[in-house]
Amino acid sequence: MSPGARLVIADPGLSGPIGHHLGYSQAVAEAAQARGIPALILAGRDFHGQVAGGAVPCRAAFGTRYQTSGGGGGLRRALFAAAARLPAPLAAQVAPPLRAFRRHLRRGAAPDGFGAELAAALGDADGRDLVLLHSVSAANLTGLPATLPLAALCVVLRRTPGEMDRDDPGPEPVGAVLRGLAARFGSRLRLLADTEELAALHAPLAGLPVRVAPLPVVVPPVPQHPPHRPPHLVFAGGARAEKGYALLPPLVAALRGRARFTLHSGPVDAAADPLVQQAQRALRGLAGPDLALLEHGLDPAAYQALLADADLLLLPYDAAAYGPRSSGILAEARALGVPAVVPAGCWMEAAAGPVPEVVFHGPADFAAAVERALAALPGLTAALRAAAPEWRRRHSPEALLDALLFTIR
Numbered sequence: 001m002s003p004g005a006r007l008v009i010a011d012p013g014l015s016g017p018i019g020h021h022l023g024y025s026q027a028v029a030e031a032a033q034a035r036g037i038p039a040l041i042l043a044g045r046d047f048h049g050q051v052a053g054g055a056v057p058c059r060a061a062f063g064t065r066y067q068t069s070g071g072g073g074g075l076r077r078a079l080f081a082a083a084a085r086l087p088a089p090l091a092a093q094v095a096p097p098l099r100a101f102r103r104h105l106r107r108g109a110a111p112d113g114f115g116a117e118l119a120a121a122l123g124d125a126d127g128r129d130l131v132l133l134h135s136v137s138a139a140n141l142t143g144l145p146a147t148l149p150l151a152a153l154c155v156v157l158r159r160t161p162g163e164m165d166r167d168d169p170g171p172e173p174v175g176a177v178l179r180g181l182a183a184r185f186g187s188r189l190r191l192l193a194d195t196e197e198l199a200a201l202h203a204p205l206a207g208l209p210v211r212v213a214p215l216p217v218v219v220p221p222v223p224q225h226p227p228h229r230p231p232h233l234v235f236a237g238g239a240r241a242e243k244g245y246a247l248l249p250p251l252v253a254a255l256r257g258r259a260r261f262t263l264h265s266g267p268v269d270a271a272a273d274p275l276v277q278q279a280q281r282a283l284r285g286l287a288g289p290d291l292a293l294l295e296h297g298l299d300p301a302a303y304q305a306l307l308a309d310a311d312l313l314l315l316p317y318d319a320a321a322y323g324p325r326s327s328g329i330l331a332e333a334r335a336l337g338v339p340a341v342v343p344a345g346c347w348m349e350a351a352a353g354p355v356p357e358v359v360f361h362g363p364a365d366f367a368a369a370v371e372r373a374l375a376a377l378p379g380l381t382a383a384l385r386a387a388a389p390e391w392r393r394r395h396s397p398e399a400l401l402d403a404l405l406f407t408i409r
Contacts, residue, residue: 005128007032007039013066014043018297020328027216029056031397061121064114115143125149137168146184152408157193175205190407197324215331216397222337227311234310239265241273244316249282264294313340337385
């Protein structure tokens with residue numbers, strides 16, 4: 001980067017101290033500053049507080065959100081609350097058409113304001129900055145003006161083209177949105193994705209190279225304690241239907257007395273998917289000394305402590321929904337050397353490490369895969385702890401910064 005240039009991280013999804021948005025933005029900002037590159041984070045207007053104890057400047061800049069189409073509203077809450085009382089097969093049929101209807105309305109909404117807000121936030125820039133957008137929707141990208149004062153615009157594509165065309169879509173398919181960016185920004189535009197599979201999906205649609213940007217994982221030291229007795233099984237990151245939350249109650253019931261569970265759901269209210277509401281009611285009925293339910297957000301320190309104390313992470317995700325997408329929680333588990341049970345047929349299967357016992361093949365195999373992992377737990381733990389240092393090296397903030405700087409040479 002040229003002398004005096006900054007790394008500006010524009011993150012409309014950063015609205016509070018909970019979740020991966022803050023971790024990603026802070027990690028790459030601190031890596032830049034460690035190399036003598038000034039960094040600035042632009043967050044959502046709801047973000048109040050300091051980043052890295054005030055060491056990283058942060059401005060609350062965006063009223064426009066990232067991923068607005070999954071929001072609540074009275075209609076959603078009423079329908080989902082009623083559906084949550086139906087038998088599970090019927091409850092599962094309510095959410096998809098309502099989401100489709102909301103997406104249809106979103107296509108006719110007013111133009112996305114992210115581009116204008118970013119231009120205002122960069123108003124004092126001198127045109128030498130590298131601007132990183134690591135979590136943006138197609139709608140966010142549509143309104144970016146060519147007059148933004150920057151030297152390079154790095155866009156990380158973290159969802160499939162199909163998802164970007166369904167959730168907060170632009171007025172055109174995402175391929176056309178990306179080609180429009182290329183026409184406006186020319187050689188200043190850099191496209192990246194956080195998995196090779198996502199890069200391969202987006203490149204032909206955009207007509208541009210899409211490089212891989214590793215996730216910037218920051219975790220405590222690799223735990224050295226032997227597995228707990230009974231083993232501690234953890235689900236973290238919030239309750240969503242695509243995360244397979246409905247598979248947890250039968251697993252807890254089946255392993256009662258043989259394992260200890262901590263399940264982090266975050267708040268589950270009437271706006272949650274009906275199957276998630278049903279699962280939460282069932283889990284509340286099972287709560288006790290061997291099942292802790294965390295129905296609130298976790299700050300970064302508490303979240304990392306929870307992962308580090310786990311003997312086995314539970315990721316009962318929908319393989320079709322996740323596909324080539326990365327998982328920040330799995331990346332953190334690998335960096336900690338903690339085994340994680342993951343679905344077959346998606347990025348997570350390859351990323352889980354050389355331990356086939358942790359892979360499940362469809363919802364019916366999830367509980368059996370957990371049993372297989374528990375039976376082999378000491379060996380799995382040893383293998384993943386041995387592999388953790390190399391994973392940390394390849395998925396570090398410094399590695400991400402290298403990828404960003406490589407694009408502007």
